[in-house]
Amino acid sequence: MPLEEEKIVSASSASGKIIAAGIVIAFCYWASSILVTLLVAVLLAYFLDPVVNFLEDWHVPRALGSLIVVLFTIAAVLVVAWSMIERVDQFGRDWPLYRKPLHQVASVIEQKLANFEEHVSEIEPGSTPGEHIVSVADSHPVRAALLSRLSSLYEVVVAATFVPFLLFFMLAAKRQVWHATMQLFPATRRTEVKETLADVTMVLRSYVVGTALVGLILVVFSWLFFWGMGLDFPFLLGLLSGLLNLIPYLGVVLSWAPPILIGIKQFHTPGPFIGIFTILTLFHFIANNLLVPALVGWRVRLNALALTVSLLFFGFLWGAMGLLLAIPVTAVIKVICDHIEELQPIGRWLSG
Secondary structure (H helix, E strand, C coil): CCHHHHHHHHHHHHHHHHHHHHHHHHHHHHHHHHHHHHHHHHHHHHHHHHHHHHHCCCCCHHHCCCCCCCHHHHHHHHHHHHHHHHHHHHHHHHHHHHHHHHHHHHHHHHHHHHHHHHHHHHHHCCCCCCHHHHCCCCCCCHHHHHHHHHHHHHHHHHHHHHHHHHHHHHCCHHHHHHHHHCCCCCCHHHHHHHHHHHHHHHHHHHHHHHHHHHHHHHHHHHHHHHHHHCCCHHHHHHHHHHHHHCCCCCCHHHHHHHHHHHHHHHHHCCCHHHHHHHHHHHHHHHHHHHHHHCCCCCCCCCCCHHHHHHHHHHHHCHHHCCCCHHHHHHHHHHHHHHHHHHHHHHHHHHCC
16 A cells, blocks of 8 residues: 555544544433433442342342342432431521531631732733722523522432332343343454443452542541541531542541631631641541552552543533542543453553
8 A cells, every 4th residue: 555545544533532432422421411420320230239139148039139239239328318417407597507607717718809800900901000900700500500400300210210220130131231231242352342331340349449448438537537626517527528538539638628617716816727637637647548449459450641631521520520530430431441452541540
C-alpha cells in the first residue's frame, strides 16, 4: 500500500475512533439515570452474592435466598432512612437556633466581598467610583429551583424503585446470565472472556466489600468523636461525615461541612473547629493510606493521575453518584484493557 494511502487509512481510523468515543460519552451523559441505576444494582449484587451463595449452601433455593437477601437489605435501608428522617426533622425544628449564627457569618462574608468589589471597581478602567452594576434576577427563581429539585427527586425515586428488582434478578439468575454472556462470544474467545469476567468479579467484590468496611469504620469513629465533643445529632453527623470522607481528595473537605454547620451554634471559639479539621483530616489520611490498601487490596490499584481524571470525568457525567462510581468503573476498564493486547498500554498507564 502506498504511503499516502496508509496515511489516509490511519487518519480515517483515528477519526472513527474519536467519533465512536464521542458517541459513547454522549450516551453516558444523556442516559445517566439508567446507567447509574444499573451500576448501583451491579455493585450491590457483587456485594450480596456471597450471602446468597451461603444460603444456597444451606439448601435454600437461589431464588428464595435472593428474595430474602433483597428484602432484608430493603428493611435495613428503611431503618437507617427512618433514623435519619427523625434526626433531620429534629434539626428542622431547631433551625431557628442555627439561623442566627449562620446569618452573622454570612453577613461578615458578604461585607468582605462588598469591600473587595469596591476596591476592584476603583482600579477597573472606565469605571466610576460608587457605580454599581444592577443585574436583573430571573422572574421566577423559586419556581425554577422547585422544578429542578422535583426533577432530581423523580430520578432518585425511579432509581430506588428499579434497583431492588434489578438486584433480585441479577442474584437469582446469576448462572443463566453468565451462560448467556458466554454465548455472545465465539468459542475460541470464551476462555479469555471467562478469565476477564472472573478478574472483574474479584475487583468489584474487593472494592465493594473493602469500601463498605472502611465506610463503617469511618462512620463509627466519626460518630464517637462528635459524641465526645458534645455536638448535637452525633449519629447523623457521623453518618454524613464518614460517608463523605470516603471520596478521594475532595472527601476530607466535604466531611468538614456537617459538623461545622452544627458547631456554629454551640461553639464560639476556634479551638473546636480546629479539632474538627485535624481529626477528620487524620481519619481521611488513615483511611486512604492504611485501611483502603489493606482492605481493598492490590486488585483496585490506580495511579493518582488516573484516579483524579476519573473523578473529574464521571463527576461531570453523573454528578455526586459519578464521584462514588468513578473508582469501580475505572478499575473495570483497567481490567478489560489488561486482557486485550491492543489496549494493554492503557491498562499499564492506569495502574502506573
